[in-house]
Amino acid sequence: MRAQAHTLEAVAASIVILASVVFALQVTAVTPLSASTASQHIENQQQASAAGVLDAARENGALDAAVRYWDETNGTFHGTAGAGYTTDPEVNRTALGRMLLDTFEARGVAFNVYFAYPTDTGTLVRERFIYRGEPSDNAATATTTVALYDDDPLYDANETTTNVTVNGSSTYDALIPPESSTGLYNAVRVEVVVWRM
């Protein structure tokens, strides 16, 4: 009787010890460096990549060309009915779109591009330039600002300048309305939103 009790106790004790070892092994936390689509570290990297693409695009003129890639007669961006570019061939039309695709598509990262301008009440209006879907909760955003002047020319479908200026255009104000009468047309905020698909 005593021996049986001891045996049972030994078994129970070994189960307790085994369970605590298993518990200790399983107790690992999701830390910021744990591999995960929701990782802060990855968001930071994506944000930095997007900011880098914007800087490069500003330097090589792709940003200017994108903001003024406007079909004067139809009153839309070239080759779209409105609401921005969605498919790969459409995104590939502009140098900015090509740069973003080259940077992000192979890494499974989606991106949206918006142009924003201020209204008289101080709020921002966002227009879609490239729209690839609803961003996830873990999206990162990079922004930059482009100044438009009255005599800046619009770009044609091949991204070469035309003789129509932003102020001389009869339809460009549907995208960005003029803000001042001093030679400055408006200042556009370009926002790139990136997220892991």
Add this chain to the structure above:
Amino acid sequence: MANVSEDRSRAQLLLVGALALAVVFLSLSLLLNSVIYTENLATRQTHADAEKATEFRLAAVDGLDGAIEHANRRNTTAFADRRDAYRDAVDSWVPILANYSATDGMATDVEPDELHEGTRIVGANNTTGLVRGDGAGDWTVATDSKVRRFRLHVDPSTVGTGDEVRITFDDGTTRTVVIENPGSGPRVRIERPGPDPTCSLSDGRIDIGTGRVDGEYCPGLADARPTGNGAVSIANGDQVTATYSLVVDRHQDGFRTDVDTENYPTQCTPPSTPTYGTSSADDPYTTPAIYAATAEIGASTRDLDYRRTIRAAPDEAGDPASEPTFTQFLVTQSGNDFTVDWNTDDPNGDIDHVDVRVYYRTNDTLYASETSALESGTETFANVPDEAYYVNGTVTDAASSRRVSEIHDAGGCPP
């Protein structure tokens, strides 16, 4: 009794064991917590504010670039008009930029500072080529200048087989941009040490400032940009038709006479047909223009106070232009007396002295020389013998000098 004491010691053992386990688990959770906190700190973007400030600086430089180009494109001959247009544009752009920055949690200000006056050269007539005022195609565009934003629009259909228009930049190193047609169609070739890169030309837009042909990056073209002070000359410019514009860092007054002396070495100043006209009806013409601009920018967030001076000079290559320039160099001749009035300016404000020298034109020997420590002044050379002379002004600052040369003849012009 023995049994009772055995039970007690077992209970004590259980109690101590449970306590030990509790301490182990607590310390484990503490350890894990500190790991999470450390990794959180390690991945936190402490430089996010600095990144925002840098982005703001880039946007500010870009905005100033745009304002300079906007002001320079105006059809006017007065620098004051360009300056006002520039200030108006900047003044209306600053609040919008500040508004955007505020949404990012950053308070910003932009205070326009100085403007560096230069000269814009424009050949806007699309029925002529790269020619000077009298129509000659072999000529000097600029002497001893920093050149920025050199753009050409060549009509590709006029680039015939065998044509070879040469634009040469010489800032100590010579590089030549050649517009030619070897039979396979118009192209741009860059002559430099080593193999010559070529880029085909279909639309005709050559942007030497950004190194682009027809909007596409052309590998050797960006390297052809002069990075220092130098001369720009054109050969066979009459073989094609083209429009072009460029900006140099010298004041219009001294620049025009210096280029005229280079182009017309046998005529008195001013020559019968100057190299450049002065109104937009002439081809080509010069106007006073903004070469560069500086501004003070500031950005502050909760953790960061960022303040610096920015400088905008669109497409300038190399170091910022700091060479002095003559804002006036006027030689008045009355009989055999030469009176020279001069005024100078220097972007970095360290003019050392001004030399005015008169040379015999026939053998380049010195007739008379005056040195002045004043930034502006007058020198008179009286009773100069009947001969042809170069009247040269040289302004020297701590690191460099600039020269203006005129040709005058005490015996009557042309020499």
